[in-house]
Amino acid sequence: xxxxxxxxxxxxxxxxxxxxxxxxxxxEISGVGAKAKAMGGAFxxxxxxxxxxxxxxxxxxxxxxxxxxxxxxxxxYQYSYTPDVTYDGYGVGFYDGKIYNRYKVLxxxxxxxxxxxxxxxxxxxxxxxxxxxxxxxxxxQVFSPLNNAASLPGQQIQHNFDAVAVNVMGAIELKxxxxxxxxxxxxxxxxxxxxxxxxRPNPADPSALFYDQVASRPNELITxxxxxxxxxxxxxxxAGFLLKPTPRLNIGLSYAIQTKATVKGSSYFYxxxxxxxxxxxxxxxxxxxxxxxxxxSSGAIYKADADFKTDVxxxxxxxxxxxxxxxxKTLVAADVEYTFWSQFDGYKFHYTFADxxxxxxxxxxxxxxxxxxxxxxxxNSLKAAVGIQYAYRDGVLVRCGYSADQSPVKDGTxxxxxxxxxxxxxxxxxxxxxxxxxxxxxxTEYRLYPEATENGNMDITxxxxxxxxxxxxxxxxxxxxAFESIIQFTVRF
Amino acid sequence: MKSRxxxxxxxxxxxxxxxxxxxxxxxxxxxxxQAPEQGLPFLNSFSFYSLFFSTEKNPGYMPATALxxxxxxxxxxxxxxxxxxxxxxxxxxxxxxYFEHGLADVANRLWSExxxxxxxxxxxxxxxxxxxxxxxxxAAQGRYFSALTEDEDFIIQHYYNRNxxxxxxxxxxxxxxxxxxxxxxxxxxxxxxxPKSRAICGVGMGGYGAFxxxxxxxxxxxxxxxxxxxxxxxxxxxxGFKRLIPEVFPGSFANFDTSSTNVxxxxxxxxxxxxxxxxxxxxxxxxxxxxxxxxxxxFKPTDSLTGxxxxxxxxxMIHVPIDSLGNENSAAAQFIWDAWMKQNIANLYLADSAGxxxxxxxxxxxxxxxxxxxxxxxxxxxxxxxxxxxxxDTNHTVIDFEGNSxxxxxxxxxxxxxxxxxxxFHSEHFPASGAVKNK
Numbered sequence: 001x002x003x004x005x006x007x008x009x010x011x012x013x014x015x016x017x018x019x020x021x022x023x024x025x026x027x028e029i030s031g032v033g034a035k036a037k038a039m040g041g042a043f044x045x046x047x048x049x050x051x052x053x054x055x056x057x058x059x060x061x062x063x064x065x066x067x068x069x070x071x072x073x074x075x076x077y078q079y080s081y082t083p084d085v086t087y088d089g090y091g092v093g094f095y096d097g098k099i100y101n102r103y104k105v106l107x108x109x110x111x112x113x114x115x116x117x118x119x120x121x122x123x124x125x126x127x128x129x130x131x132x133x134x135x136x137x138x139x140x141q142v143f144s145p146l147n148n149a150a151s152l153p154g155q156q157i158q159h160n161f162d163a164v165a166v167n168v169m170g171a172i173e174l175k176x177x178x179x180x181x182x183x184x185x186x187x188x189x190x191x192x193x194x195x196x197x198x199x200r201p202n203p204a205d206p207s208a209l210f211y212d213q214v215a216s217r218p219n220e221l222i223t224x225x226x227x228x229x230x231x232x233x234x235x236x237x238x239a240g241f242l243l244k245p246t247p248r249l250n251i252g253l254s255y256a257i258q259t260k261a262t263v264k265g266s267s268y269f270y271x272x273x274x275x276x277x278x279x280x281x282x283x284x285x286x287x288x289x290x291x292x293x294x295x296x297s298s299g300a301i302y303k304a305d306a307d308f309k310t311d312v313x314x315x316x317x318x319x320x321x322x323x324x325x326x327x328x329k330t331l332v333a334a335d336v337e338y339t340f341w342s343q344f345d346g347y348k349f350h351y352t353f354a355d356x357x358x359x360x361x362x363x364x365x366x367x368x369x370x371x372x373x374x375x376x377x378x379x380n381s382l383k384a385a386v387g388i389q390y391a392y393r394d395g396v397l398v399r400c401g402y403s404a405d406q407s408p409v410k411d412g413t414x415x416x417x418x419x420x421x422x423x424x425x426x427x428x429x430x431x432x433x434x435x436x437x438x439x440x441x442x443x444t445e446y447r448l449y450p451e452a453t454e455n456g457n458m459d460i461t462x463x464x465x466x467x468x469x470x471x472x473x474x475x476x477x478x479x480x481x482a483f484e485s486i487i488q489f490t491v492r493f
Numbered sequence: 494m495k496s497r498x499x500x501x502x503x504x505x506x507x508x509x510x511x512x513x514x515x516x517x518x519x520x521x522x523x524x525x526x527q528a529p530e531q532g533l534p535f536l537n538s539f540s541f542y543s544l545f546f547s548t549e550k551n552p553g554y555m556p557a558t559a560l561x562x563x564x565x566x567x568x569x570x571x572x573x574x575x576x577x578x579x580x581x582x583x584x585x586x587x588x589x590x591y592f593e594h595g596l597a598d599v600a601n602r603l604w605s606e607x608x609x610x611x612x613x614x615x616x617x618x619x620x621x622x623x624x625x626x627x628x629x630x631x632a633a634q635g636r637y638f639s640a641l642t643e644d645e646d647f648i649i650q651h652y653y654n655r656n657x658x659x660x661x662x663x664x665x666x667x668x669x670x671x672x673x674x675x676x677x678x679x680x681x682x683x684x685x686x687x688p689k690s691r692a693i694c695g696v697g698m699g700g701y702g703a704f705x706x707x708x709x710x711x712x713x714x715x716x717x718x719x720x721x722x723x724x725x726x727x728x729x730x731x732x733g734f735k736r737l738i739p740e741v742f743p744g745s746f747a748n749f750d751t752s753s754t755n756v757x758x759x760x761x762x763x764x765x766x767x768x769x770x771x772x773x774x775x776x777x778x779x780x781x782x783x784x785x786x787x788x789x790x791x792f793k794p795t796d797s798l799t800g801x802x803x804x805x806x807x808x809x810m811i812h813v814p815i816d817s818l819g820n821e822n823s824a825a826a827q828f829i830w831d832a833w834m835k836q837n838i839a840n841l842y843l844a845d846s847a848g849x850x851x852x853x854x855x856x857x858x859x860x861x862x863x864x865x866x867x868x869x870x871x872x873x874x875x876x877x878x879x880x881x882x883x884x885x886d887t888n889h890t891v892i893d894f895e896g897n898s899x900x901x902x903x904x905x906x907x908x909x910x911x912x913x914x915x916x917x918f919h920s921e922h923f924p925a926s927g928a929v930k931n932k
Contacts, residue, residue: 078518090910095523103519144525151525213593217909278592396498431502442502 027136027161027418030405030426032110034071034441034488038430039387040401042333044252044321047242049490050112053129053169056240056254056321057182060125061171066115071441071488073108077101079449079480081416083142086475092199092221093146094474101416102139102155108132114169125171129184133236133256134163134314140416142474143197145223147274150301152225158195159417163188163314165236180242188236190261190312194347195227196374196417202274203367204296210279214296219274222296226372228308228349230265250323258316258343264309267351271358271368275299290360304358304368306351315340315380329391337383341408346376346418376418378408387428397432399443413473414454421452421478439490447482454478555640556618557674558588559682560597562604562611566683574683576690576923578916579641579675579713580616581699581706583905584625584760588618590696594908600916608913609920613682617641617674619699624759627767628695628702629836634766637702642710645671675712685924689714692919694859696908697721697870698760701838707856708841708849715922717859717915719908720866722764724876725837732872734814734833735821737761744819760868762811769812769832839880854886859918861911863894890918 033051036043043051047059050069079101083094114127140157166189171182200222202215240254276297279285285294319337326332349372358368387401407420414421430443454475566572582590596614603609619626621634630636639645672680679686692715693703700721707716727733741761814830815821821830834840842850858881862874881889892914894907 078516080518095525097523099522100518103517141522141524212905216594216906218595218598220906276593278589278597282589429505431498431505433498433502442505444505 027134027420029132029135030403030445030447030484032131032133033069033112034430034443034486035399035432037445037484037486038399038401038428038432038441038443039333039389040385040403040426040428041383042321042323042335042385042387042401042403044240044254044319044335044337045242045250045323046321046331046333047240047252050114050127050129051131052114052171052182053112053127053165053167053184054131054133054238055319056242056252057169057184057238058171058180058240058242058254059252060114060127060169060182061123061173061180062242062244063114063116063125065492066113067439067490067492068113069488069490070109070111071486073106073110073484073486075106075108075482075484076104077106077138077419077480077482079138079416079419079478079482081140081142081419081474082477083474084454084476087199087221090217091146092143092218093223094143094476095141098477099140099142101419102141104137106137108135123173125182127169129167129169130164131167132162132164133188134161136161136418138417138419139195142416143223145272146218146221147276148223148272148299148301149275150272152197152223152270152272153195153227155195155227156197156225157417158193158227160191160193161312162191164191165189167236167238178244182240182242184236184238186236188234188259188261188314189231190234190263190314191231192263192265192310192312192347193227193229194349194374194417195225197223197225198372200224200367202296203364204292208293210293213276213279214274214293219276219296222274223272224368224372225270225272226267226349228265228267228310230263230308230310232261232263232312234259234261234312234314248325252321252323254317254319256317258313258340260311260313262309263312264307267306267308267349269302269304269306269368271302271304273298273300273302292361292364295359295361295364302358302368304353304355306353306369308349308351310347310349312347313343313345315343331389333387333389335383335385337385338380339383339408340380341378342380344376344378344408346374348373348375374417377410377413379410381406381408389432395434397434399428399430399432401428401430402426403428412454414452414478415474416478419478419480420449421480422450424449437492439488439492441486441488441490443486443488445482445484447484449478449480449482451477451479555637555674556588558592558616559678560592560600560614560616561682562613563601564611565613572683574685574690575611575613576692577613577615577675577678577682577684578919579691579693579703580614581628581693581695581702582617582619583695583697583699584763585620585756586618586696586699587620588616591616591908591912594905594912596912599909599912603913603916603920609916610923610925612920612923613678613684614916615674615678619695619702621763621766623763623766624756625698625763625767626702627698627705627764627836629705629767631767634763638706638709639673640671641674641706642712643673644676645673687714687924688712689924692716692922694718694915694919695721696905697867698763704838704858705836705841708838708845708853709847711849711852713856715857715859715919717861717918718874719861719911719915720863720870720874722868722870722873723838723860724873724880725833726876727869727872728876728879733869733876734761734764734873735830736869736872738813738815739819739821742813742815742819757868761813764833765811765813765829768836769814769829838877842884854884855888857918857922858886858889859892859915860889861892861894861914863907863911865906 031037031041032054033049035049036051036055044056047056048063052059080098082098085092085094110131112129114125116123116125137160139155143156144151165186167184167186169184171180173180202220202222204211204215236259238256243251274296280297288294317337317339321335323333351371353369356365356369358365383403383405385403389397389399392398403426405424407422409420424447426445426447428445433440580591619628626634626637628637630638678684688711691713693706693713694717695703696719700718703716703718704723707713725734738761741758812829814826814833816823816826820826842853860874860878862871878891
């Protein structure tokens with residue numbers, strides 16, 4: 001049995017090493033750690049393993065042993081989007097039918113540990129953790145330009161955001177057997193890959209001759225696609241209290257600060273010019289290849305490179321929880337967390353182009369090199385979770401949980417890149433196997449999103465944020481579910 | 494016992510991954526629709542003589558562009574014949590106009606979707622030296638109606654070495670046969686040479702040309718127009734052109750804006766040349782002598798009904814329904830306006846000089862109005878629809894096109910969408926070819 005466990009452990013470590021670059025999760029993940037995840041994330045008043053770094057660092061103080069833990073998370077999002085996108089009543093090139101996000105099983109390793117030692121006559125618990133509190137990894141193929149025969153790159157919409165926290169944590173007891181306090185602090189490394197297309201109003205001058213030939217339907221919108229890849233760092237601080245009013249009852253309270261990182265990196269652009277061969281082949285047009293009318297009817301694809309930067313603001317979070325030991329075998333817990341998602345405003349890219357002369361036409365270049373934005377207008381959201389841990393027998397713990405998680409996305413602003421169509425229900429199940437020096441925790445979660453129908457027109461200019469180049473919603477039907485499994489190994493010493 | 498739990502747990506984990514994570518649904522994702530088999534446009538495929546450019550000595554050409562449907566057997570000319578849709582260009586538009594507004598894309602899409610039957614679509618250049626011909630025979634601009642529908646013989650003169658002194662000028666006089674475009678199409682293409690298999694339509698000026706044409710000939714089976722000048726004085730008799738003309742000639746001729754970019758003025762001047770020419774037998778020596786390259790500046794309005802017609806300036810005078818003092822109600826202005834109104838569609842119908850009134854009444858008609866129409870064309874459309882209702886016409890369909898609230902624009906701006914209505918309408922009124930998949 002021990003041999004089998006060792007082999008399995010080695011195989012998981014190998015898998016981790018092979019896939020370590022493929023991080024995954026949700027913009028805020030539904031939880032960290034196999035034990036907490038199996039209880040639906042109701043863990044702020046439990047917080048008795050490394051995941052206290054995320055849930056409540058104060059819980060670390062009451063741990064009774066030193067531990068080193070790593071886990072591997074396997075995630076699969078199965079989201080669908082059925083576009084119904086129009087620009088004031090007209091189709092703009094979205095595919096017909098249900099579209100699934102690009103299939104991928106995402107893996108996400110985590111590492112953590114803690115130990116206790118005496119300081120100035122008092123016991124202090126300290127530890128470290130490398131985990132991912134925020135993540136989004138989605139890509140979609142939904143669109144082809146209506147006025148250009150070329151197709152966009154494979155990952156037309158790609159939103160891969162990873163916020164990896166590298167934290168140290170410490171906890172002390174403020175009042176013996178009653179109240180502890182803990183802090184988890186460190187650096188949040190933000191990696192962002194955002195690829196997306198922007199349907200921008202045609203820049204032709206309405207008073208110019210042949211305006212209709214270059215800017216009337218279906219050429220009133222021009223497709224610009226960009227991909228930006230960069231990273232930035234921000235401070236990360238979480239603090240919490242754990243109160244033990246009775247031997248059976250724990251009350252936890254934690255707070256995570258708002259962080260802001262400036263993400264910098266490189267971008268590349270494709271511009272899909274409308275193709276109007278009947279007009280473009282006119283001698284009076286072909287004679288002036290530098291003219292904006294020539295460019296806007298050419299069907300050409302222009303390319304450009306730039307450096308970019310954007311601020312990424314991640315929200316503060318306030319959470320509390322209860323845990324009650326019903327009897328020797330059964331622990332029940334409940335959490336409520338409130339995340340200030342209104343602090344997150346999406347991405348506003350500021351570009352510095354390597355060569356701003358993308359075409360031979362000055363005004364066209366000015367138009368092409370404008371900054372772009374992917375704004376969001378979110379609301380604060382609430383999540384509630386309950387969980388149970390049952391000691392089936394000595395060394396065998398069975399866990400289950402449930403959580404309901406509000407979507408921060410306001411009605412009318414849904415988009416595939418920030419998929420979150422409504423109140424998500426998560427059903428969790430897990431198992432803890434305690435050996436002499438090793439604990440194996442298993443957890444699996446099924447998350448179900450409601451079907452949401454986004455009505456109306458695609459909003460390009462409606463909200464005034466970075467006006468004239470905004471696509472901040474995509475009407476249609478959104479639906480999805482997610483599966484997540486965690487295997488976690490803990491060494492006790 | 495623990496090993497059993499481990500195995501059971503692994504089964505749960507692996508099962509969840511397999512069931513939930515390994516079902517690749519993306520392979521069923523929709524993709525870009527495959528490009529349908531394309532129709533083939535023949536740009537400027539027609540060049541035939543007519544009294545174009547208003548000179549009998551230098552007859553011009555009437556450019557037209559045809560779009561033949563996918564599968565058209567161009568090489569052998571065999572197979573089933575096709576109906577033909579004639580599309581007359583709007584003011585200042587040439588034979589590329591509809592193609593520049595997406596005609597080929599829309600037709601190819603509708604063909605691939607089976608929404609229209611295979612047909613040949615011909616787009617015709619309606620420009621004149623003044624901007625637009627209105628597709629009528631006019632001494633001042635040319636014989637556009639005849640070029641479309643009537644075979645004619647002309648005696649023309651060709652000049653050679655005209656500007657190549659000291660070589661002597663050679664004047665060649667010859668008889669030229671001009672074949673009507675409709676007949677030329679039937680000769681060259683695989684068409685159904687039957688009125689029911691021919692349709693005619695147009696935007697703006699082309700819409701007038703379409704409706705005027707079906708009242709002068711029995712060659713067409715259905716007709717449509719988008720924002721067209723179909724009732725010159727509008728709903729209440731004071732709109733339409735009546736309202737536009739004083740705006741073009743504010744105060745007096747002295748304020749006459751000769752800018753070639755003043756489209757409204759060019760339109761009125763062209764309409765004047767079409768409906769109330771200074772001469773009823775207007776001839777110009779040549780495009781060279783009369784400097785037609787600068788014609789928009791040479792043509793001047795006048796309210797004189799007499800005068801010396803020998804000078805170039807006099808020959809380029811036109812009549813507009815307003816006098817030199819800006820009075821649109823004077824006797825001179827009213828005289829000219831009456832000449833215009835004789836060409837109004839309602840009067841063409843009532844006069845019935847070609848005996849087509851009954852045919853017209855039974856003919857399927859499509860009238861498309863869009864907001865933001867130029868030149869008070871909406872008023873003209875409304876007036877004409879009212880006229881059709883008054884005469885008991887039950888064969889007209891009206892589409893009110895809302896357009897786009899985010900973009901200002903005229904029908905031109907949304908022709909991409911209107912073309913679909915036009916093509917489907919005419920396809921439905923062509924005799925069934927059996928080739929339509931989903932009607």
